[in-house]
């Protein structure tokens with residue numbers, strides 16, 4: 103079943119200099135698929151993620167999530183749709199520093215006014231899954247970057263979203279923490295069947311996906327599938343990035 107359908111999507115940013123950031127994008131992501139979006143700086147990756155996540159509205163075309171067009175919803179319905187159907191993971195974690203890990207994780211359920219018992223049960227389950235049970239009482243400033251990202255993933259996953267959207271989730275992490283975070287995302291994708299879309303410059307992170315779609319100059323340029331070997335996929339991703347071009351610094355942080 104198709105979880106995400108992007109049809110003829112385009113985005114033009116108006117202004118003194120008009121920027122056509124995306125042009126006629128067609129992309130389908132199946133239920134349970136883990137898809138990476140890569141491309142040179144300025145190619146339109148974040149714009150695509152912002153349109154799929156309903157943060158920004160398209161200039162042309164449409165986005166369907168579970169067959170529903172979120173842009174057709176009223177403001178309140180859209181807020182509820184976002185809270186229940188979509189999970190977000192960001193490079194800089196977006197956690198509230200003065201709250202505990204547990205308070206941060208249950209925040210989406212608190213906003214949805216879920217019963218306390220349900221929150222506790224879900225918190226326990228997700229904390230076990232992400233290996234952060236022993237830090238639930240700590241405040242965000244007391245934990246490491248890798249632990250912060252795990253807490254952010256737990257917060258994104260606790261409502262049971264249909265689609266998890268991750269924007270450079272390893273961008274602030276060292277290679278060991280990056281690997282651990284990607285293994286967790288891959289594990290959740292496999293065990294919970296959550297569909298995932300990841301935007302990243304990091305070939306290591308992208309190599310955990312089932313498929314990587316490349317964007318260049320606001321258009322889809324190609325896609326490659328993982329197959330059995332993550333190592334071979336990693337190599338293919340690097341070759342494709344070199345082929346597509348971009349700035350040298352984008353490839354300078356490659357971690358094998």
Ligand SMILES: Nc1ncnc2c1ncn2[C@@H]1O[C@H](COP(=O)(O)OP(=O)(O)OP(=O)(O)O)[C@@H](O)[C@H]1O
Pocket residue numbers: 115116117121122123141142143144145146147148149150
């Ligand atoms: N709010 C905005 N207003 C005007 N132009 C924008 C806006 N956001 C992005 N752009 C432009 O749209 C194009 C695509 O930007 P986008 O951020 O989607 O690229 P990206 O692939 O995510 O880049 P990076 O890898 O550097 O994050 C760029 O030319 C950018 O300058």
